[in-house]
Amino acid sequence: MLRYVTTNPGKIREAEQYLRDGSVEQLDFDYTEIQSDELGPIAAHGARQAYRRAGEPVIVDDAGMFVEALDGFPGPYSSYVEDTLGVERVWVLASDLEDRRASFRCVLAYCDGEAFDASPDPVDRVDRVAAAAAGPEADDDQEPLPVKLFEGYVPGEIVAPRGEGGFGYDPIFEHDGTTFAEMDTEQKNAISHRGRALAKFAEWFASR
Numbered sequence: 001m002l003r004y005v006t007t008n009p010g011k012i013r014e015a016e017q018y019l020r021d022g023s024v025e026q027l028d029f030d031y032t033e034i035q036s037d038e039l040g041p042i043a044a045h046g047a048r049q050a051y052r053r054a055g056e057p058v059i060v061d062d063a064g065m066f067v068e069a070l071d072g073f074p075g076p077y078s079s080y081v082e083d084t085l086g087v088e089r090v091w092v093l094a095s096d097l098e099d100r101r102a103s104f105r106c107v108l109a110y111c112d113g114e115a116f117d118a119s120p121d122p123v124d125r126v127d128r129v130a131a132a133a134a135g136p137e138a139d140d141d142q143e144p145l146p147v148k149l150f151e152g153y154v155p156g157e158i159v160a161p162r163g164e165g166g167f168g169y170d171p172i173f174e175h176d177g178t179t180f181a182e183m184d185t186e187q188k189n190a191i192s193h194r195g196r197a198l199a200k201f202a203e204w205f206a207s208r
């Protein structure tokens with residue numbers, strides 16, 4: 001059984017459209033998020049931790065909204081900013097900007113304890129936490145758990161909140177005139193960062 005490791009049921013609703021027939025189940029495990037300016041290492045570290053916990057194939061996804069004129073803020077800190085500032089105040093901050101271009105990005109990390117072929121999608125082989133714990137005397141030949149990464153991106157614009165669907169930043173993210181919160185799951189998946197990453201993953205996973 002494939003476990004989608006998240007505390008966010010919204011992610012599961014989206015993932016189920018790609019991984020049907022009860023092949024994926026939520027594992028509500030709040031893995032420790034390392035701090036990084038990039039989503040990939042955060043997701044990869046979460047996948048290693050979750051795999052060690054579950055002992056079964058796992059998917060972890062790390063996502064965020066990046067506002068261009070704010071140098072990508074909140075980006076990898078989207079979760080912290082949603083919990084502290086709140087999404088409406090992110091809009092208030094951005095409403096002063098002339099350039100309101102933004103994007104959503106998602107990196108989906110898969111780990112089942114086995115090795116992978118390289119490309120086309122990157123394989124994260126650097127177990128940063130284990131390396132830091134082992135210190136400078138670490139044995140460089142020791143293979144960390146490989147994690148396969150699948151990325152998705154969607155451009156859009158930050159707008160005043162609209163819509164009741166979705167979760168997180170969806171009400172303030174508009175793509176082609178419609179916010180993600182005004183779309184149903186199928187419409188959002190067809191264009192979203194997570195949908196794109198899931199489509200790549202589902203195709204690869206089917207042949208694994």
Ligand code: ITT
Nearest residue numbers: 006007008061062063064078079082167168169170
């Ligand atoms: P897990 O870490 O347990 O999976 P989370 O919701 O914290 O749950 P992320 O760390 O990936 O997931 O999300 C970072 C933030 O970005 C968080 O505030 C989410 O609400 C938001 N977010 C992620 N994907 C989103 C999406 O598709 N639409 C809107 N907001 C999203």
